[in-house]
Every structure is written in C-alpha cells, then in structure tokens.
Amino acid sequence: MRPKGRSGEETMKKFINSVDGVLAESLDGLAAAHADLVALGPERKFVRRRELNPKKVALVSGGGSGHEPLHAGFVGYGMLDAACPGQVFTSPTPDQIVEAAQAVSGEAGVLFIVKNYAGDRMNFEMAAEIAEGLTATIVTDDDVAVENSTHSIGRRGVAGTLIVEKIVGAAAEKGADLKGCVALGERVNVRTRSMGVALTSCTVPAAGTPTFSLGQDEMEMGVGIHGEPGRRRVKLERADAIADEMTTAIAQDLDARDGAEALLLVNGFGGTPTIELYLMYNAARRMLEKRGLRIARSLVGSFVTSLDMAGCSLTVSLLDAETTALWDHPVRTAALKW
C-alpha cells in the first residue's frame, strides 16, 4: 500500500488493500487456505475447528490481531477449539467471545485462555458472565521484562501463551476435565518465562507510521508485543550479549533446579528471518545449558508476532514427564503440526 506517513518520516510498506479491510481479508485467506482444519464464524467473529468433539473441554482464546499466527493459527486438533480475533492490537468484544463459546462448547465446559491485558481480561470476563454454561479462565503472564505495562496490571502474556495452549489443548483432547485443564494451565504458566527485544518498531496499519521510534543503532530491550516500552532503550549489541541479558532475566526469575528439563522457544516478531532465529536459538541454548538447564524440547519460528517488527523473544518453560508428553501429543493446526 502507498505510504501514508508525512514526508520525511518512515512510512508504511505493507501488502494491504485498505486499512479497514486488513483483518477480514487476512482471515478469509486463512480460512480458505486451511478449509480442511477451520471454519469462520458468522461476520468473522471467530475461527473454529471444522470438526468439533462435544465430549471434550472446549478451549477458546483470542485477543487483538497483529500477532499471527496466534491465536487463529492454533485452532485445530490438539490445541484450540476457537479463537476470537479483535482488530489489530484491540481486544475482541464480549459478543465475539460468547458466540465462539456457544459455537464450540459441549458437555464438558469452556476454558478461556487469556493473555494478561486489561482489555482482554475485561472482555473475556464479561463473556464468561453472559455465556450460559460452565466456563473457566486461565490468564497467562509470562513476560518477565516489566512488572506493569501500558495495557496490563502485572506481567504481560506473550509467547508463553502458545505453550499453555498446546499443553492444555493436548490434555483436553485426552479427556481432562475443566478443573484439570485449569490446574494444568496454571501450572504451565507459572513455569514459563519470556522476554523480548525489538530491533525496529512495528507499524499499525491504521496509524500508518511506526508505533515508536528507534535510532538506527538502538534496540528496545524487554519490548512488549504491541511495541510497549521494555526495560531500557540501549545500543545494539551482538547476538550473544542480547541473548545473555534475556536468558539471565528469565533464569533468575524461573529459579530452576540444576538439571531441570525445559522447552526453549525462540519466537520471531514478524520482521526477523529464520537464519537469525536459529542463531539466537544457538546462543540462548548454550547459555541456558551453562546455567544447568537441559533443553529437552525446542521450537523456533515466528508464532507470536508484532506485525512487521524486527525482533524476537525467548521463552523457557520447565517440563515434567506429564507436560513433555502433552507437548509431544499430535497437533493439527495451521501453524503447528506434528
């Protein structure tokens, strides 16, 4: 699309037709490309599994768009039953969530998985009050960068949410009840820590200009997935120095026993290519192993993005025999398959 910024400013270079149509057109593309897995709800209020299992706990997540493939890309066997996409960086409305819950709920109840942002929490809470039937909620808050943030009281929910959705999704598939799913999700969430860094800002289509401005030799350490401020704005560093700061923050917060098994997720923010993500994985893995962790499972790719931001996050999640088996359980979604 032609740039909209004022002359001399950085401007928007995106594949879009209109600012208002981005979400709808992208959802139509997702639904058409993965018609074997998912279907769109009326007025695109939610993305749901094509084939539902009314006997299992139904998992419903959602949040602002711009983090693709989160959450719609995780709808399918072994993970979510439905996802509610809000507009870019905007919470889904309570009626979206209610309709999604009603569309996928069976006899075992509905579990909401909600990232810790004020708008998301409020709207999922309102939906839980309106929705008839049994619901429960897990709130994810894995980001160690800051204690409170622009849109959250308490820590932000970021890439660790994927791990909660995968592990609880597998448990639900295997017949866990609602109470068991809540306990499991909370257990995974408290064992999961993330931190991100931005090399560039993202650009929200409706704004047309970058959310924040970074000097050509600067990075934002501890950035949020909406471009919220992190811990500090610093000079660009080598990958090892970046990974060291992030793994140190995560490890200090996790306080894992020596030899503990963990999952390491290196997550790109949308504008960072695979070659760099694997390089960061290599750095982070070495550092975590030096700290006594054993990296038993790995995931590298762009899963919880911030539009076109260049940057990445590291997530470490402590595993036990049960959660390892649930992580390994088959999954069939647009973005995760094994």
Add this chain to the structure above:
Amino acid sequence: MRPKGRSGEETMKKFINSVDGVLAESLDGLAAAHADLVALGPERKFVRRRELNPKKVALVSGGGSGHEPLHAGFVGYGMLDAACPGQVFTSPTPDQIVEAAQAVSGEAGVLFIVKNYAGDRMNFEMAAEIAEGLTATIVTDDDVAVENSTHSIGRRGVAGTLIVEKIVGAAAEKGADLKGCVALGERVNVRTRSMGVALTSCTVPAAGTPTFSLGQDEMEMGVGIHGEPGRRRVKLERADAIADEMTTAIAQDLDARDGAEALLLVNGFGGTPTIELYLMYNAARRMLEKRGLRIARSLVGSFVTSLDMAGCSLTVSLLDAETTALWDHPVRTAALKW
C-alpha cells in the same frame, strides 16, 4: 549487531555476532533444535537426515544461504536426504556436495535438485563428475519474471523448488527409481510458475548495507531471491493490484486448461508477517479461481526467503492425481511437517 553502514545510510539491524559466523552459528542452532531429525556433516559441509534409508534414491539439494528454511529446513523423511549450505548468496562448493552425496547415497543413486543459477549449476555438475556412483540432476527454473538474470542464463529457480523437493521426496520415499524421480521432478518443474515482489531490499551481512535501494513509495516487481532486478521498479500499489500483476504473469505463462487443479504457495521473503501473507493468499486465490483454476492445495508461510527482505512470491503448480497424492504424503522436516 551494531550497524556498519556509513553515516546517514540505512544500516544493518540483525541478530548476529560476527559477519563470518552467521552461517555456522545458525546451522548449529538448526541442528541442535532438530537433533531428532537432522545431523551436521563434518565442518558443517552439509545437513543430513539423522536416519537414512539406503534403499531409496537419495535427494541432495543446496545453494547459497540466506533463503532459510530452504534447503536445510527440508531435510527429513519425505523430502531431502541432505542439503549443502553455501555462504550467504554463495554457491556451495563441489566438495561439500560430493561429501553430502557420499554420506547419504545408497544403492538407488543420488538425485541433485539445483536451482538455476550459474554457480550452483556449475558446482553441482563438478560434484556429479567427481562423485562415484549413480547421480542425476533436476534443475528448477520456475520464476517467470525475467528470461535471464544477474546470476542465471534462463529463468531463475525460486520458491517452486520447494514443491519439486516435496513431491519428488515423497516419490523417492515410496520407492521410485532415479529415472522415475528425474521424470517426475521435470514434470513438476514445467508445471510450476512463480513471481516475486520486493517492498524493501535485503541486507547481506558481509555487505552491511542494503543490496539495492528502493524509494519509500516504490517496489521491485519480479525481484529475484538475491535482490536481483525484476521486471520494473514501480510505485507501491494495493495488494490486489500487486496480486493481479503476479497472477496474470503466472497464468499467462502456465496456460492451464479451465478447471485445472493447482497448488498455490504464498511465500514470504523473511521480513513480511503472516497477516499480510494470508491477505495476499486471499487476493491471489480469488484471481486464479476467476481464471478457471481450482486451488486444491495451499501453503502460506516464509519458506524460500531472501534474508530480511519485505516482500513475497506467488507460486502456482498444476496438480494431477499422482502429484496431489505425493504432496499429501507425510513429511517430517524442520520447516514442513504433516
């Protein structure tokens, strides 16, 4: 890494430690993250499957790095047996290819899958002469944008290479012989057409500055995956106008019968996020269906990249019953799994 460009120029913002170490560190990360699937050859000359099947035709590909996950991310069951990564945008050396072929070859021979660039073709040809035993070669040249290019006589091999590797990989797994694999690969290649567009340049780490310079309201239509010039430098357009130009060029060249079944691959170049790729998929699919094609299979993601370039390519590959079944055949690699 701290930028290296001269003051006032655009500079490099990447996760790297040193220009010379990028490839090695990224390969170490890939091998560690996917140790269940792949192993590194000595001196990182190649990436090979962890478990080899000496009875099947061995598929070996390779080329310059910077296109990750191509090719190393496609090593595994149902696809490649080995991949030889050259330095960024630099062909692998003949000795890399020979060692890879020797490491994975069994009784059924080795098939080289080579993108049509002069350096790659020359080095794979030299390797075929040096390597003892039965070898054959498929050259891919799916890019309709230009007839000759900076690094190629004839059309460039781009994202369609993934489709050749997947379909021939499945056939080899099912017991096809070397002659059958060559015939199949050539059949898929001639039915596969691609075209790309760049919204930004990529930046080669060793150069430190963008490969080419694009105005803030410009795009390069028909760009190559190394940033080679395309058909024309034009003003940025809406996604539909971009998709229309690309699908028109592809469809005119394919000359498919009405109602023909096709695979549509929307491929990101590394700096373009998923939300935009699905929007482009939505546009391209509609246009191709209007032209009488039936989109029977789809793939959306960043698979054949150009470092951190923002942009994408569209690939259309005509399918028949046999190639559809081979596309659907299970695959277990770092980047493609089903």
